[in-house]
Amino acid sequence: MSRARGFTLMELMISIGILALVAGLVWGSFSPIWQAREEVEIQANRYHAIRLAMDRMRRDLAMAFISDRYDPKRYRERPTHFVGERGDRGRLRFTTFSHNRLYVDARESDQALVEYRVDRDPNEPGVNALIRRVKPIIDDDPERGGTEMVLVSGVLGLTFEYWDVEKEEWVPEWDTTDVAWANRLPHRVRITLTAEGDDGKPKKYVTQATITLTTPLGR
DSSP states (O other): OOOOOOOOHHHHHHHHHHHHHHHHHHHHHHHHHHHHHHHHHHHHHHHHHHHHHHHHHHHHHHTBOOBSOSOTTTOSSOSOOEEEOOSTBOOEEEEESOOOOSSTTOSOOSOEEEEEEEEEOTTSTTOEEEEEEEESSOOSOTTSOSEEEEEEESEEEEEEEEEETTTTEEESOEETTSGGGTTOOOSEEEEEEEEEOTTSSEEEEEEEEEOSOOSOBOO
């Protein structure tokens, strides 16, 4: 009866080397697939964030309003407004009925001041982002207060255009604190967001919002 022969040290080293080589080949063949999958997921997540941001802007704008129901003894001017600046980094600030209360006992309503602008991303130095500011209390200091949230990072530009039904044309700005637009809102707003594409080149995303209440709410 012969005794079982074990592996020599040399044979073990050769076997380990072969296994390592095979593992390396397998990893090398799957690594590009996994990398491509990660890139696709990143691109999909970014596109999803942009789509959500465009939808959010459209919903907020659809419920924009101005109102003459305010206390003139407390406010010198109408606290509700719609101010859109011209430019490829335009800022738009307006009052809207689109606010949702997060807490039942919060002293808030469906009214809020909302602002959209392109500014520095607080989480990524040197990168611009689309920022949404919400102030649930409408007062006589619209420039201050509220909470800010980054909706999309890597934004290159943001343009708002406003449909003037009287002129029947798109105009680059709108300001209800100005006499020319004091008592009306644009019927539509065209939003163009420019962001870095998958290839690093600028890519534009365009949508439109239709505003329901285009004249001031009466007293």
